[in-house]
Amino acid sequence: MTLLSVKDLYVTFRTESGIVEAVRGVSFDLGRERLGIVGESGSGKTMTGRSVLRLIRPPGRIDAVEMTFDGIDLLKISERQMRALRGKRIAMVMQDPKYSLNPVMRVGEQLTEGLRRRDGLRGAELHRKAIAALEAVQIRDPERVLRAYPHELSGGMGQRVMIAMMLIPQPDLLIADEPTSALDVTVQAEVLSILDGLVRDRGMGLIFISHDLRLVGRFCDRVLVMYKGRVVEELEAKHLMQAQHPYTQGLLNCLPRIGGDRGPLPGLDRAAAWAG
Amino acid sequence: MTLIPDPTPTRRPSRAARRARTAAGLILSLVATLLGLLLVTFFIGRIVPIDPVLAVIGERATAAQYAAAREALGLDQPVWMQFLIYVRDALTGNFGTSILTRRPVMEDIARVFPATLELATIATIFGVLLGIPAGVVAATRPGSWIDQLVRLVGLAGYSMPVFWLGLMGLLLFYGILGWVGGPGRLDSGYEMMFEFDVPRVTGMILIDTALAGKWDIFRNAVSHIVLPAGVLGYYSMAYISRMTRSFMMNELSQEYITTARVKGMPEWRVVWVHALRNVMVPLITVIALSYATLLEGSVLTETVFAWPGLGLYITNALFSADMAAVMGGTIVVGAVFVFLNMLSDVLYRLVDPRARS
Numbered sequence A: 001m002t003l004l005s006v007k008d009l010y011v012t013f014r015t016e017s018g019i020v021e022a023v024r025g026v027s028f029d030l031g032r033e034r035l036g037i038v039g040e041s042g043s044g045k046t047m048t049g050r051s052v053l054r055l056i057r058p059p060g061r062i063d064a065v066e067m068t069f070d071g072i073d074l075l076k077i078s079e080r081q082m083r084a085l086r087g088k089r090i091a092m093v094m095q096d097p098k099y100s101l102n103p104v105m106r107v108g109e110q111l112t113e114g115l116r117r118r119d120g121l122r123g124a125e126l127h128r129k130a131i132a133a134l135e136a137v138q139i140r141d142p143e144r145v146l147r148a149y150p151h152e153l154s155g156g157m158g159q160r161v162m163i164a165m166m167l168i169p170q171p172d173l174l175i176a177d178e179p180t181s182a183l184d185v186t187v188q189a190e191v192l193s194i195l196d197g198l199v200r201d202r203g204m205g206l207i208f209i210s211h212d213l214r215l216v217g218r219f220c221d222r223v224l225v226m227y228k229g230r231v232v233e234e235l236e237a238k239h240l241m242q243a244q245h246p247y248t249q250g251l252l253n254c255l256p257r258i259g260g261d262r263g264p265l266p267g268l269d270r271a272a273a274w275a276g
Numbered sequence B: 001m002t003l004i005p006d007p008t009p010t011r012r013p014s015r016a017a018r019r020a021r022t023a024a025g026l027i028l029s030l031v032a033t034l035l036g037l038l039l040v041t042f043f044i045g046r047i048v049p050i051d052p053v054l055a056v057i058g059e060r061a062t063a064a065q066y067a068a069a070r071e072a073l074g075l076d077q078p079v080w081m082q083f084l085i086y087v088r089d090a091l092t093g094n095f096g097t098s099i100l101t102r103r104p105v106m107e108d109i110a111r112v113f114p115a116t117l118e119l120a121t122i123a124t125i126f127g128v129l130l131g132i133p134a135g136v137v138a139a140t141r142p143g144s145w146i147d148q149l150v151r152l153v154g155l156a157g158y159s160m161p162v163f164w165l166g167l168m169g170l171l172l173f174y175g176i177l178g179w180v181g182g183p184g185r186l187d188s189g190y191e192m193m194f195e196f197d198v199p200r201v202t203g204m205i206l207i208d209t210a211l212a213g214k215w216d217i218f219r220n221a222v223s224h225i226v227l228p229a230g231v232l233g234y235y236s237m238a239y240i241s242r243m244t245r246s247f248m249m250n251e252l253s254q255e256y257i258t259t260a261r262v263k264g265m266p267e268w269r270v271v272w273v274h275a276l277r278n279v280m281v282p283l284i285t286v287i288a289l290s291y292a293t294l295l296e297g298s299v300l301t302e303t304v305f306a307w308p309g310l311g312l313y314i315t316n317a318l319f320s321a322d323m324a325a326v327m328g329g330t331i332v333v334g335a336v337f338v339f340l341n342m343l344s345d346v347l348y349r350l351v352d353p354r355a356r357s
């Protein structure tokens, strides 16, 4: 069953130095599964994710042939209807917690904002839910974290707060933009298993954006490989090693293998032809 | 280096201890700044080619009178001693006697400063209440007609001289329309009533009459203050709205704004809560600066509106070489700056958690 369907998505920025096409004709379908998006920096992963929430800032604009979520035409609905979907049904773990949390608001206030404003929760119940959300992402001193300001948290802690904040309303679709890049390996495994559990038990759809092809290969069901705004290859994660596209092969070859030869890592080969 | 681990972990200083240290630092810098201010005014007083003894006793005094006055003023002492006396006098509010009004300078200042304070405060409230929303709205719709309007109003504030705006205002609203009171703080009839019927508490007419329940005088004072406060407030608004707009534009391009939108927060909340709280951090300094500038006493406004404030007092003192009054006024202005600086520092720490740790 398809949860999200995107056809021929374009994101363009009209700048002084001409038109920048950040995303150029991306198409994919997502069920209640884990879809990975990989690609080098600037390949358009974040812009693709934000398009689904219609949160590209001007001068950027979104064009697509189709963008439907659970039968809802995301291109047609009003801003008000879109806002009702955001957070509640579609959420996005933002890339860099250092800049993505409001610096002058306590973590607790940001975390519970949706619960207070949308669900009208107050007092003890609100507090209990906030604590539970933080404990779910393996934060051991949730009381302290609730009272802290973002600058008082480490990068990994900020990332977990961000994940907890976005999971609170139990969305049907979660777009996670590099959600584990600042976490150490053990916490990373814990966070991944939480996300995994949500996909399996609640049937949540997950778009998992990452640089780390090996991680995506292990964790996701399917992988989109992006390069310069295009999807250059789409494949089942288990077939990653049989990737056809030279760019994907290049990404794979860049990964050092334990016990492999110790020669210099190969550079990434970028043929102009793929960019089209 | 020791191999045995220290059993007592180094304890972080408690929150209260850190607060106390910050407060001590603030007070220390306050004292240092004020001392610097006194040092500067002291040397200015030495440098100006006006004989302070002659200023007190007049040109036709005898040599004996001159020597006696010189001794009384402490001018026969070494310079460092004179400075200590100067500091002591300043701390006790003894700035000497004005040759113009023949009253202690401190008494004069206690009379004129509340007039300026009242005007500057109302003008600043006006500038803040209009300037912040105008700047915010302009920033959320860059290029729109409302943004253009805010820019135009702001630009006019920079290019129109204050005395011209004041005179035109008086001509229109007082002379032609008769909507407001004329120059001065009160009509002359009410001035007498204020002088004799209203106990002096703050020296600010609006507050003192309200405390005494003299609402007719209060209303008259309001009709006199709206125009000068509006004129000064206009400049303050022009400045504050321009700064708010640029701070707001900057905040709205930050990632945490997108986070708030991802959470489905309504746009008003994104702008007026998430972004504005961050805008307040740099804006506090801007508001304090604009308030301090007005507290210095806007000489031109006070002249046009015959407003007996600090700016007018210092200017008159300058023209009559009334050095005691000039020095006293300067020190008060300096102290106001230092105080507001400290206040904005404290407020800054309150709104920005990053400045606290």
Ligand SMILES: Nc1ncnc2c1ncn2[C@@H]1O[C@H](COP(=O)(O)OP(=O)(O)OP(=O)(O)O)[C@@H](O)[C@H]1O
Pocket: A013, A015, A020, A021, A022, A039, A040, A041, A042, A043, A044, A045, A046, A047, A048, A059, A060, A095, A211
């Ligand atoms: N405001 C803008 N104006 C012009 N171009 C922009 C703007 N914002 C983004 N872009 C362009 O969009 C492209 C895609 O950016 P995006 O953030 O999606 O990359 P990414 O794949 O997420 O990279 P990273 O791994 O570094 O996060 C970039 O090349 C960038 O130059």
Ligand SMILES: [Mg+2]
Pocket: A045, A046, A047, A095, A177
């Ligand atoms: Mg990105």
